[in-house]
Amino acid sequence: MKPSKDLYRTRALFEPDHEAFRASVQGYLKRHVIDHIEEWDEQGIIPRAPWLAAGELGFVGLNAPEEYGGGGVTDYRFRVAMIEELAKVNAASLAAGFSGQTDIVLPYVFDFATPEQAQRWLPKLVTGEHIGAIAMTEPGTGSDLQAIRTTARRDGDEWVINGAKTFITNGINCDLVVVVARTDESPEVGSKAFSLFVVEEGTPGFTRGRKLEKVGLKSQDTAELNFEDVRVPASNLLGDEGRGLHSLMSHLPLERLSIAVTACAGARAALSWTIDYVRERRAFGKAVAEFQNTQFAIAEMLTELEVTQAYVDDAVLRLNRGELDAVDAAKAKWWASEMHKRTVDRCVQLFGGYGYMLEYPIARAYADTRITTIFGGTTEIMKLIIARDTLGVRG
Known part of the structure; x- marks a missing residue:
């Protein structure tokens, strides 16, 4: 067979600085994360060490103001690159923890805190010494x-x-x-x-x-x-x-976009693992990739992913410009998370019985994925937000 398509080829969304940052994330994952994922799952909790290591590299406080020790990075594409690398190695639990800190807690603190409050709380949050x-x-x-x-x-x-x-x-x-x-x-x-x-x-x-x-x-x-x-x-x-609810509403676009980005990254990882598997696995005398059903499934999943990714990438650019509103973030969140769920489910099917074995990353991803259509606002709530905005109704 010819080499399979590289699902991680550089997209137009990224520039050289983002790819250099991606490489540094890869190094962090090799040194501090990959060998420990199963151990952390067995223990049911992630220790402080990977948080502190990420903090030393500036990953945790990437978006926090520089005067409090943060990176001062307002370009969300760097976070996208990090989320994608975490998904590649199936570090979904760590990714969720980091997103809770970087995409939710930190923006509330640096956007609404007084200078005195910011000085009290931000420095240790950005280093990973404190978790929020x-x-x-x-x-x-x-x-x-x-x-x-x-x-x-x-x-x-x-x-x-x-x-x-x-x-x-x-x-x-x-x-x-x-x-x-x-x-x-x-x-x-x-x-x-x-x-x-x-x-x-x-x-x-x-x-x-x-x-x-x-x-x-x-x-x-x-x-x-x-x-x-x-x-x-x-x-x-x-x-x-x-002003609590107003503050929450003003930050929901970022939270929901973060979930959409994570969903696309998770779907891409699952599809990449599956393409490798069906090319190697043989049944009835030929590779599973040679069956038309497999080919149709891969074509459908890849197309749906790339169409969804285009919308989400555009939403990232709109966020960077301060133009992403709650309605468009809701569209990205519900569609991408449902796409993620469908993709992982179909990938498990292509793995057959091995797809249900936790020694394979697709099985762990199957369990990890289900929450994405629920947290950050369910799919049904996202649809209500979109419909009410479109129709101008409340009921």
Whole structure:
């Protein structure tokens, strides 16, 4: 057979600087990650070492301002290159943890923190010494942020927080948590009822519940968090009181684009593994790649991936220009994540029985992939966002 198509050939999205950065990520993965992925999955958690190593290289705080030790990089294409390299080696759990820090927690802090707050929290976040989490989801609320029941009550120079959160990425390892809480119980205030607070490790009343056992992403620590009369100083209010939901909405395009980028990267990795496998695996006297069904499946998956990738790449460029809105990010998120799920499922089928064996990366990817159509807003919520914007209706 002729050599198979290189699914990782340089796309028009990238320039030489991005490819040089990609090479440095590859070196990091060889030294600190690849040999430990199965061990971390067995332990059910990722240790601090790969975070600190990534921090030393500037990967964790890539987008944070330079005055706080970050890279000051506003070009999201560097993050795309890193996400793709993590997907290649099937490091989905580490990728999810890094995304929680770099694409979610850090932007909230450097966009809404006062200079004093930024100096307190950012330097250790960008080095990986501290790991951050954001606590939005509650038992029973899912994607309905207006239903949040966690409260924060002002008491002199402090806020007193009570409530419970669940499905919190980095929940076990986190050193600080951005908490969404209700600060006004009046029914007429609507979206102005919520504010953001930073709760730090060791604060009395802040405890972790279970480390949740998930279908996939076994070593990515997802946890329940509890807040019982947690007192934080008034200076731990992040942004303006009553602007919490506005702050969340303003950052959802980046979070959802991150998931779309991850989905495309995951689909590309799965398809690459599968192409190699069907070219080598023989059945009924010939390579599995020689069967027409295999050829049609590969052609369909590759086409769907590349069409999706074109939209997502364009969304990355729009993000860089400050032009990506919540609706277009929702389109990218739901379509790419559903494409990812379909692709990995079909790849498992082409692997046959071996596709169900965890010694093969496709089997672990199959378990890891399922969450992508759920977290960051379900596919159904994404469709509602798009439809309501298009039709101008609320129901």
